[in-house]
Amino acid sequence: MYDGHRKKGVTLPRSRRGREPLAHPDTTDIDLLDVLHALSDPTRMTIVQTLRADLERACGTFPVDVAPSTLTHHFRVLREAGVIHQREEGTRRWTTLRFEDLERRFPGLIDRILASYDRAPTA
Amino acid sequence: MYDGHRKKGVTLPRSRRGREPLAHPDTTDIDLLDVLHALSDPTRMTIVQTLRADLERACGTFPVDVAPSTLTHHFRVLREAGVIHQREEGTRRWTTLRFEDLERRFPGLIDRILASYDRAPTA
DNA sequence: CTCCTTATTCGACGTTCGTCGTATGACGAA
DNA sequence: TTCGTCATACGACGAACGTCGAATAAGGAG
Numbered sequence: 001m002y003d004g005h006r007k008k009g010v011t012l013p014r015s016r017r018g019r020e021p022l023a024h025p026d027t028t029d030i031d032l033l034d035v036l037h038a039l040s041d042p043t044r045m046t047i048v049q050t051l052r053a054d055l056e057r058a059c060g061t062f063p064v065d066v067a068p069s070t071l072t073h074h075f076r077v078l079r080e081a082g083v084i085h086q087r088e089e090g091t092r093r094w095t096t097l098r099f100e101d102l103e104r105r106f107p108g109l110i111d112r113i114l115a116s117y118d119r120a121p122t123a
Numbered sequence: 124m125y126d127g128h129r130k131k132g133v134t135l136p137r138s139r140r141g142r143e144p145l146a147h148p149d150t151t152d153i154d155l156l157d158v159l160h161a162l163s164d165p166t167r168m169t170i171v172q173t174l175r176a177d178l179e180r181a182c183g184t185f186p187v188d189v190a191p192s193t194l195t196h197h198f199r200v201l202r203e204a205g206v207i208h209q210r211e212e213g214t215r216r217w218t219t220l221r222f223e224d225l226e227r228r229f230p231g232l233i234d235r236i237l238a239s240y241d242r243a244p245t246a
Numbered sequence: 247c248t249c250c251t252t253a254t255t256c257g258a259c260g261t262t263c264g265t266c267g268t269a270t271g272a273c274g275a276a
Numbered sequence: 277t278t279c280g281t282c283a284t285a286c287g288a289c290g291a292a293c294g295t296c297g298a299a300t301a302a303g304g305a306g
Contacts, residue, residue, distance in 0.1 A: 036162050040159040058282085060282065090272085116155050192253085213302085214301095
């Protein structure tokens with residue numbers, strides 16, 4: 001909802017990077033529908049595809065062409081869906097695929113989806 | 124279909140059921156991202172789940188609780204994504220899962236997704 | 247013919263989505 | 277300290293989404 005007035009920097013210091021510990025859902029709470037939705041975007045699919053090949057990457061090193069703030073948005077969607085894990089180290093935020101967790105929850109799903117995507121990248 | 128009697132419809136003739144032949148994408152044009160998006164909605168997932176079990180059903184016979192016009196919308200999303208096929212017969216519109224087509228395009232995908240959904244229906 | 251059933255199209259509504267520019271914060275190097 | 281880099285939060289924008297009610301159309305039963 002719209003909260004109205006919120007002067008410039010007066011009111012909120014606001015939590016920034018490193019404050020809130022980057023909430024990740026428990027493995028058992030990963031929702032299939034959220035995962036499918038997260039993977040239904042080409043940018044996010046590319047991110048997951050890249051992470052399946054390489055183990056860990058920093059945010060800025062993905063082969064996608066969107067603004068940094070857009071990328072942050074996509075990472076949040078993937079993280080909140082339980083698809084990726086992010087940890088912080090200095091100014092970098094390292095990202096991994098939660099492959100084992102996904103495998104435990106939905107055996108065989110991720111690789112089947114990625115294989116389907118390789119077969120027909122963007123139609 | 125015959126076009127003959129356009130009675131008092133002064134304003135909008137407009138295409139209605141049966142006029143436009145219910146466009147379905149070719150098998151080779153089915154886009155994975157569209158399929159994943161189509162399946163990321165609980166109502167549509169339930170429809171697909173139902174169709175995988177039963178072979179063919181009429182629109183009104185699905186175990187979902189939404190308004191008829193909403194259901195029509197969901198069927199269109201599934202149909203345009205290439206997930207279902209619909210044919211008309213009298214006042215009924217029969218719906219089937221395009222299982223063989225999906226299997227040919229993305230082998231093993233649909234059953235893997237449905238198995239994942241059975242495992243954790245709506246979290 | 248009339249009436250009921252089936253399922254649609256249309257239009258509207260509030261919400262969510264993907265995108266970006268700008269400002270901000272935290273870290274590390276000079 | 278200052279400066280540059282990495283990545284974020286915020287706010288805005290238009291587009292798409294899920295939902296529904298009302299009107300419409302066609303088929304079938306009487």
